[in-house]
Amino acid sequence: MLRNFLNIALRNLWKHKLFSVINVFGLASGLTVCLLALAHIKGAFDYDTFHPNRDRTYRILTDVVSLENNVSPFATTPQPLGNVLKQQYGFVDETARVVRTYGDFLGNHKRLTVMSFAVDPGFFRIFGFKLAKGLPATQPNTVVLTPETAEKFFGTANPIGKLLQHTELGSLTVTGVLAKQVTKSHLVFDMLIALKESSQSQPANAAWENYFPGHTYVLLKEGTPVDALDKALPAIVSRATQDLHFKKIKGYSFRTQPLNHISPGREELMYGTYEPQIAGLLAEFGVGLVTLLLAAFNYINLTLARSLSRAREVGIRKVSGAVRWQLIGQFMGESVTFSLLALGLAVVMLELVKPMPFVQQWLIGGVKWDWTIWITFILFSIIAGLLAGIVPARILSGFEPAQVLRSQTGLRTLRGISLRKSLIVAQFTISLVAMISLLTMIRQMDYMATGDYGFRRERILTIPTNDVPVQRLTNELNRLAGVERVATSSELLGSQGGNLRWVKRNRSKMDSSLSFMSSVNHQFIPAMNLTLLAGQNLPVSSTDTSGRLVVINEEAVKVFRLGSPQEAVGQSLWLNDSTEVTIAGVVKDFRFTTFHIPIKPLMLRSVPSQFRYVTVSIAAGAETAVLTDIQRVWKRLSPYEPFTGQWYNNFLEELHTHSTDTDFMGLLIGLAFSIAYMGLLGMVTYTTQSRVKEVGIRKVMGAEVRQIIWLLSRDFVRLLLIAGAIALPLGYLGGYAFLVHFAYHVSIGIETLGLCFAVLLVLGSLTIGLRTYRAALANPSDSLRSE
Structure with missing residues (x-):
């Protein structure tokens, strides 16, 4: 019996090649994501297994x-x-x-x-x-x-x-x-x-x-x-x-x-370590199941769409003496066969995505690929096949032979707002929500990389000093033609913001507030085009004693209740109850940290022992020549270490653009959309094939090609519009859930929602239009010859 089920399954797979390809590819795509999640889950339990005792x-x-x-x-x-x-x-x-x-x-x-x-x-x-x-x-x-x-x-x-x-x-x-x-x-x-x-x-x-x-x-x-x-x-x-x-x-x-x-983590711990958390693993597995669910939708959808031909088969088998459980076993066997074939393709796809940096770092790095994981993959694939086939098996095996062989009506549940239409809407809704969320993430990363921080970033070169004497390096750079200013600092603007310190307005009162601290020299403010609102710049000094004079930003003036910027100049603040500093000047607020947090109090002081970076502002048109000269100076001062200077624009782009994350998410969304569009292609193909005689009659009666195209495609276009209507608000909420973690972020408007919806309609219309156009051009004599 099992051999008979396998033969029938392979025969049906070969007979309906397009539907077989769609089902196998869809299930393989879903299984690939699930296998990654399963591998990560297994890896979470493999943590710390090498420790004795x-x-x-x-x-x-x-x-x-x-x-x-x-x-x-x-x-x-x-x-x-x-x-x-x-x-x-x-x-x-x-x-x-x-x-x-x-x-x-x-x-x-x-x-x-x-x-x-x-x-x-x-x-x-x-x-x-x-x-x-x-x-x-x-x-x-x-x-x-x-x-x-x-x-x-x-x-x-x-x-x-x-x-x-x-x-x-x-x-x-x-x-x-x-x-x-x-x-x-x-x-x-x-x-x-x-x-x-x-x-x-x-x-x-x-x-x-x-x-x-x-x-x-x-x-x-x-x-x-x-x-x-x-x-x-x-x-x-x-x-x-x-x-x-x-x-x-x-x-x-x-x-x-x-x-x-310890791993996987069962609870969220303060000051925790780096073990995967149960909640994160479940979320990853949920993403895999959603992708697999889309593929299962395709299998159910296409199997039920072919209900007319399968109904006749069921009727004949029942007349020949087959009972319902045997028919259910046959259909379930076909589903498992598809799933095992998909597993083979999924393993190939898994090998292709393994080298991706995101996959290696966050998912499968350090996983033991032993026999247990392969047994898990096979069992999961069989279970997925059984679950995908249970709905079609129960419905198709329930046909009454007398009704099917007499009326050939097929599956009545496919009429009106049917199961297959609901599945198509669900597929495209999930895919469109994911696309909107990903595009929102990409736009936010681009905004953080290219947005206005309030300081100069054009023609600015940053150089980590390592152990090169800072003063000697700045003296050498100041002699170069094309160099406008040479500044030094302990931090790079736009990154972490510096050290956080408790600062008091009055030494004897409990009025402490946290402030970011950065050490800079007197050239830093003019080199970065910071606006001095009141007072004066930091003095020229090569010792840490000048750290008693500070420049603060507008936010610090507000937090420490110093009045106006002009009134703040000359007032004192206390660091750690022991160090008194005097405000020399106030600069206009600018974004010196990442966009995750709003502008906070900032204190700039000159402590040369803390200088870690040299920042060089370069005249327009002299970038290439000055960079070559700087590399020559560096080679002379540090002959055994490579030059690691970086343009500020490139630094901010690398800091905020996580291409490995977006590449992997793009892969997931591409798989989801490919599953959805292939399912739509299969449904359109089957619909046009089942209505080929209707198309021939309409052409004989004088219908134009465009009318026939619209007749065949309007129901599917309506489904895309319904999916868009559901997905747009859900996608907005998904994108906002990501943006809420940023103090400064992009908006989700027509540029995001409209673009994603347009992609959905264009690709969907092409998928529908190409198949219906071929059907509309068919010669009616070919389809009506047997009548």
């Missing part, structure tokens, strides 16, 4: 109770907890603290910003991060690097024994290079630094007030139940906090989280 390793979480009795879970703990557990509880084998560090690192004449953690020596006993060479960083002022970081700093040279410099941590000696990771971990880093002994001593009770400095991991001794640790944690909290008086919270408690339960 993961069954007795735990991370300590902190549940913080607010004054309103709201509980917020933190992935971090107070820093003394690790030492207390290790020193006072015998069932604890090892503990490790993992503390995030910030700032640039300088090594081998390169200054790089990398992801770094300071860790206890126990880190290398608890976790299974192997070393490719050297020793772990267990001694003070030592560091181990990942292979990628070692290559960035030192190229192909051996990094062991080399030095890295950090502003706060000082000089660090590289003792080892980690082996390349195959499986992902919830801990993502570029280097691991030994936590200093001074920070490991038992701190004062005040250290227990800070519950977010770092993560604490515990390795229990073999045979120790986790209940022992769970019972010890409340006692530790009670002793440590009995003399503390919290101002912003009521208190906190600790709980354990097994290492093998």
Whole structure:
């Protein structure tokens, strides 16, 4: 029987080639997206599987109770907890603290910003991060690097024994290079630094007030139940906090989280790590199911559209003695056959999208492609085939042979506002909503890359200084012909905005407000064409003492209630209750951060030790010559390091244009639209074929080609219009849900909604028009010959 079902399925597949291609391609497209989601889900459960003793390793979480009795879970703990557990509880084998560090690192004449953690020596006993060479960083002022970081700093040279410099941590000696990771971990880093002994001593009770400095991991001794640790944690909290008086919270408690339960994340944690979250995985799988649902719609739609010919087949088989369950098995077998063929094509499509950067970074990077994932793919494909075929199977197998063979009416449910029409509307609605959302994202990225920030970006070259002396570099650049100004700064405008600091209007009052801080020299304001509203520019200085004079923006004047810009000049502000600064001038507001946040208070001061970038403004027409001269100067000052200068326009474009994300989303939407249009093509083809005699009669009676085209296509055009009417408001809401995260964003108007709707109509009309035009040109004698 199974062989019979397979033979019939293959025969029908070959007989109706167009419908078979549409169904197989549609199901393959949907399966491709689902397979990516399934691979990512499997990869989420593969996180941290390379660590030894993961069954007795735990991370300590902190549940913080607010004054309103709201509980917020933190992935971090107070820093003394690790030492207390290790020193006072015998069932604890090892503990490790993992503390995030910030700032640039300088090594081998390169200054790089990398992801770094300071860790206890126990880190290398608890976790299974192997070393490719050297020793772990267990001694003070030592560091181990990942292979990628070692290559960035030192190229192909051996990094062991080399030095890295950090502003706060000082000089660090590289003792080892980690082996390349195959499986992902919830801990993502570029280097691991030994936590200093001074920070490991038992701190004062005040250290227990800070519950977010770092993560604490515990390795229990073999045979120790986790209940022992769970019972010890409340006692530790009670002793440590009995003399503390919290101002912003009521208190906190600790709980354990097994290492093998960290990924995928079951809850949103404050100061969390980098494991995938259940909600995100479900959303990805939902996208895959929606795409597969579109393909299933096609299968149902086309199968039901061919109901007339299949109805006769059902009638004959029932007259011959077939029962309903046998017919259902036949149709379900055909559906599974289509699905397995689609799986083969989906695997090919999966191999084509695997190299995409977005796919590698966010979806399948680090996934173990073992037999379990292939079994999952096959089972999922079979289930998808069964679900896609169940509706046609139940409907077609229910035909009564007497009615079908007598009247040949086919499937009555396809008349009027039928199932097939609803499926077509659903397909195009989903595709159009996705297109509007993607176009909104692209327009917002383009707006952030090309919009008006309020500062000069044309003919501006930025140069990271690395370890080249800033003053020497600026002196050399000032001598070049075509250079207008040479400015220095600690940050690049349009990126992160600088460091956030608490600033007080009055030292003795509780009136602190956060302000962004950037260090610039006296050339920066004129070089970037910033407008000075009141006061004067920063003075010329080569020492940090000039940092006592600052220039602020209009927003800072408002936040600190300094009156008008003119009145603000000469007034004082306090940094960290200890440093008094005087306002030298006020600049007009400009967007110095990304468009995610509105304009905030900004303070510009001259602290030469913090300068990291040189910004060169160049005269019109001299860009090429000056760039060549600057590269020559750089080669002379830093002969072993490549020149990494960048035009400001290019910097903003690279910062805000995420082409890998949009490429992948474009691929998904392209698949969705291709499924929808191929389904529409199949329906139009079947409709024109089933009405070929009607077309012949109308032509004989004198109907024109354009009238016949309209007769055959008007129902489908109406469906496109209905889909557009439903999708436009939904697409607007989808686009707005993305834009609401930006303080400054584009609008969703006719340029977005109209363009997407026009694409829908044009492509849909071409799909419908080409098929109906061919049918309208057919010779009526060919279609009426048998009559």
